[in-house]
Amino acid sequence: MGRFAVVLAVFGLLAGCHGTATTADEEGGVAAAAVSTQSANDHRIAKQVFGALATPSAGTPSPIGSYARGCQAGAVQLPETGPTWQAMRLSRNRNWAQPETISFLEDLSAYAATLPGWNGLYIGDMSQPRGGPMLTGHASHQVGLDADVWLLPPDRLNLTRAEREAISSINLQRAGGAYVNSNWTPEVMALLRHAAEDPRVARIFIFPGAKVQMCKDATGDRSWLNKIRPWYGHNTHFHVRLLCPPGATNCVPQAPPPPGDGCADAEKWVADILHPPPPRPRDPNAPPPPPPRGPLQMAELPGQCEAVAQAN
Numbered sequence: 001m002g003r004f005a006v007v008l009a010v011f012g013l014l015a016g017c018h019g020t021a022t023t024a025d026e027e028g029g030v031a032a033a034a035v036s037t038q039s040a041n042d043h044r045i046a047k048q049v050f051g052a053l054a055t056p057s058a059g060t061p062s063p064i065g066s067y068a069r070g071c072q073a074g075a076v077q078l079p080e081t082g083p084t085w086q087a088m089r090l091s092r093n094r095n096w097a098q099p100e101t102i103s104f105l106e107d108l109s110a111y112a113a114t115l116p117g118w119n120g121l122y123i124g125d126m127s128q129p130r131g132g133p134m135l136t137g138h139a140s141h142q143v144g145l146d147a148d149v150w151l152l153p154p155d156r157l158n159l160t161r162a163e164r165e166a167i168s169s170i171n172l173q174r175a176g177g178a179y180v181n182s183n184w185t186p187e188v189m190a191l192l193r194h195a196a197e198d199p200r201v202a203r204i205f206i207f208p209g210a211k212v213q214m215c216k217d218a219t220g221d222r223s224w225l226n227k228i229r230p231w232y233g234h235n236t237h238f239h240v241r242l243l244c245p246p247g248a249t250n251c252v253p254q255a256p257p258p259p260g261d262g263c264a265d266a267e268k269w270v271a272d273i274l275h276p277p278p279p280r281p282r283d284p285n286a287p288p289p290p291p292p293r294g295p296l297q298m299a300e301l302p303g304q305c306e307a308v309a310q311a312n
Contacts, residue, residue: 027205027231027239028139029067029254042298042306049298049309050132054093057130057311061098063143063244064131064304066252069296071305072131072144076102084120085109086157088150088164094125094134098144100245101126104200105147108240111194115187117153122169124148124237130308133296143251145242149195151188152236173235177207178273189214195240196224202254205231205239208269215263225261230269250304 050071061074075096080087085105087095097105109121127144128134140146150169159167172188174181192214196204208230218225231239244251258265298306 026203026229029241040299044298046296046298046301046305047133047135050128050130051135053128053130053132053309055129056096057308059311061144063098063145063248063251064308065143065250065302067140067143067146067241067254069300070131070143070252070302071308072096072098072127072142073304073308073311074098075127075129075131075144077129078102078105078123078126080161081157082106082109082120084113084157085123086120086154086159086164087123088167089124090161090164092125094128094141095123096129096131096144097126097147098242098245100200101145101147101242104198104240104242105149108149108191108195108198112191115153115190117185118187118191119154119157122150122152122154124150124169132301132305132309140241145244145251147240148237149240150237151183153187169236171235173207173209175209176273177209177232177235178270179209180213184210184213186217189217192228192238193218193224195238196227200242201227201240202243203227203229203241203257205229205234205241207232207235208266208273210235211266212263212270215261215266222261225263226257226259228262229257230262230266250302 056075056077057073059074061072061076063072064070076099078085078087078095078097080090080095105121105123109123112118113120124147125138125141126147127141131142131144133142151172152167152169170183172180172183192204192206192210195201204227206228211225211228211230214228215225241254244253298309
């Protein structure tokens with residue numbers, strides 16, 4: 001393992017899921033510290049650099065850095081249409097990922113096509129051709145191991161490019177995410193369970209009420225529930241995050257979820273939605289909060305990302 005990977009691995013061990021100096025949030029994942037030296041004086045805004053790159057870099061596929069501070073080399077494009085999927089919002093050019101992610105989505109969509117009322121999957125944002133921060137949305141999705149899966153059951157898989165820009169997914173939550181609505185079905189739960197049971201998956205993010213509903217309805221083995229993590233903003237899609245692939249020494253893993261099924265934690269989310277706790281009184285002796293940080297600069301990404309951005 002190279003010096004870069006060793007340093008990042010140390011930060012990955014220090015940063016858990018529930019907040020440390022190096023963790024932004026669970027969905028963002030471990031925000032690796034700035035360990036690059038080759039681009040230490042590069043103050044270009046990283047999302048402007050990577051958002052302008054329309055093609056992948058050549059070479060061996062490699063996720064570099066953490067889910068929320070990294071890039072990807074040798075990315076593969078999910079075909080716009082396959083036998084059991086369609087990539088959506090093609091104008092964004094975000095249907096790129098590591099080969100493991102492509103393979104996972106192909107497998108998951110084939111399973112989805114066996115569910116009543118589902119012909120496969122509509123796949124939303126994955127990563128940019130070379131990963132990195134995006135111009136709009138998503139703190140994560142930077143290393144080719146994240147993908148958004150729409151919760152809209154496809155009734156046809158021959159949408160035109162224009163239709164893929166105009167169509168929207170469906171909302172499955174009510175009461176601000178505390179409960180599921182009538183769009184929630186056993187097939188949705190079966191799809192989520194199948195994804196969570198895949199050994200390639202690290203986490204799946206969906207709104208809190210969905211996690212609580214699955215906790216109520218799950219029978220038999222409940223270990224898969226551990227990977228289902230409540231997070232706001234995931235009421236029209238679920239977000240799948242894969243583990244760092246074997247041998248990917250420059251990939252920074254996120255600490256595993258806490259032990260257990262996580263149901264009590266999800267219930268606390270729901271309780272806070274329904275009855276928001278009062279704000280904590282401010283300690284007059286506490287130091288002022290730090291100013292909001294600006295967008296990531298190239299100097300804050302792993303050093304290899306500069307080479308990825310410059311590669312042919």
